[in-house]
Amino acid sequence: MTDLYQSQRAMRQMRRQAMQRGVVAILDVGSSKIACLVLRFDGTAKLSEDNSIGSLAGQSGFRVVGAATTRSRGVQFGEINAMQETERAIRTALQAAQKMAEIRVDHVIACFSGANPRSYGLDATVELEGQVVTENEIARVLADCDVPEYGAGREVLHAQPVNFALDNRSGLADPRGQLGNMLSVDMHMMTVDAAAIQNLVHCIKRCDLELAGIASSAYVSGISSLVEDEQELGAACIDMGGGSTSVSIFMKKHMIYADSVRMGGNHVTSDISMGLGVPMANAERIKTFCGGVHATGADDRDMIDIGGDTGDWEHDRRTVSRAELIGIMRPRVEEILEEVRARLDAAGFDHLPSQQIVLTGGSSQIMGLDGLASRILGQQVRLGRPLRVHGLPQSATGPGFSGAVGLSLFAANPQDEWWDFAIPVDRYPARSLKRAVKWFRDNW
């Protein structure tokens, strides 16, 4: 536990250094593309004259100075499975972004979507030593949470206190300085496969970069594509990526649940490729230009050239109707959405006061997806795009970039996590001997 604590603290330290230097790179390692943004931090954002939050929701402390995207290689289901290839792809994206920014970047904050995220709700109650809730008390109550057996080979990625309760009052965002007797906390902890993190860390190390933070893309795409009241009242963000679809549920501005479905747009493409017998590149093009999930009468007559590169005239001039294409795509999309529904049900999403669902990610651009999604997921479904940030190029404003944009917001103002509070003194292992020695040295 302490090991993880230390490494996360080290990353926070690195992030602070990066903020001081003023430049940090954002790396979204996805299954279909790798996006890299270079952010420049120029002081804290100023509030507007009437002290209201400005047009960018107070997120204007940074500016995107470089942006680049490259086709992802060696990533499947949001996890790295061919390190050399991924490293090359990261180098490509990073080099292009640096070139655009004309700055050398040394610190990088990364996110990825796969690695079987699993959510745990923890809670703890302690009796306060004094009357006032201090930072130490919060650290104590956080350390008091009994961590479940999440299994060997897994690593805690996020551990955020989502709710504090003081005596009978619950729903406190920040209890510091308040008076009471019993302090209890609810914490959301998210674990992922350690191997996936290690692979990513290794790739980034091999690119001569320092890792200044790591986040789950379920979380960061929720930050960027859910608007403020959705985050407050409760909403689910479904980030449909290439290799995996991540689900995150937000409530009171905190993520309370995250999960991912190991299916995404790439599976739709491979279905088309297999069904029509065309190369993946063609299938991707056909999906992007002609794809859809609702067949109408006109679609039977709408013939699509599916092309080919064999030199056989008959083979290369094949056509399919759009209805056929939709017939291939729709079951897969339905399957993904059913799976998402199952995850939401398992999380108890239907008990939340608000049933808002936001679809984002590259695959959410399939035509007619919102209609299909509302049939499967519920009535309140909308397509979400990421928040606009300063200097973001037009080409990077689509829903496919909600992870990258969310990660920029996360980099600018990260939420307090467990490791942001000091470990209470009595939790230090092998500390007592050191203290004895220190006492000896001080007094003799």
Added chain:
Amino acid sequence: MQPLGRSRAQGTHDPAPSRLNYRMQRWLLTPGIRLGLRVGIPFCLCFAAASGFLANETRRDALTDFWAELKASVEERPEFMVNLMAIDGAGEDLAEDIREVVPLDFPVSSFDLDPEEIRAMITGLDPVKTATVRIRPGGILQIDVTERVPVVVWRTWDGVEMLDETGAHVADLPARSARPDLPLIVGRGADKHVQQALTLLATARPLGGRLRGVARIGERRWDVVLDRDQRILLPEQNPVRALERVLALNEVQDLLERDVAVVDMRLGARPTLRMSEVAVQEWWKVRKINGSGQ
């Protein structure tokens, strides 16, 4: 798994930069290196080229000569030459002096002239009050001088000299009689109060030819000296007023025509007369004859 030894000649294009390329680019994007490339290298090149060129003695001389020639060719154009010096507002002697102290051999280029320096030199001469120096179109160095006008003669132990109204030295005199038209002042520190002396002298004009001069006593007050060794001692404050009182008395009683040695006005409330020795003896004799016995 891909073959380990992949040859470059393979057809597929890999957009990824090689590790070396990537590191090179990052190195070049480092701020210090960027600055070095943008500023340092051009600077070094220019410096190297310049030092290489100047390393040769003959080239260095050629460059100096070329520069000197270029400068001379501009400076010695007839438009910039100054041919003569015109001095206005100065007498014969002063003009001669000025020509002496300003050592210019014409024609000279106006780039080599420093009017400010010449002006300082000229105003350094005693008889010059102000001077303006400018180069007039037509190549004439025009010097306008205002001379100091001597108003008093000041006699000291060292000699006799003339002062203007500010007390500044104008010229030495061989003797007082060289300028009988100017009034005389004496005494140490008199030159600092020439203005006051002039007022006193103007006030004392009714005394006419009897006035010999004014004397500064103890560097604080004035005496008016008349012939027959008569003196009027004036106070420090308001000496003119005191002198006017004496003159008024003289008007009515012919005070100064009598046998009075000193009229002491230093205490305004108690003007005092000192009679001459003979007059006192005479007065005592008269009193004895009258037998008043007072």
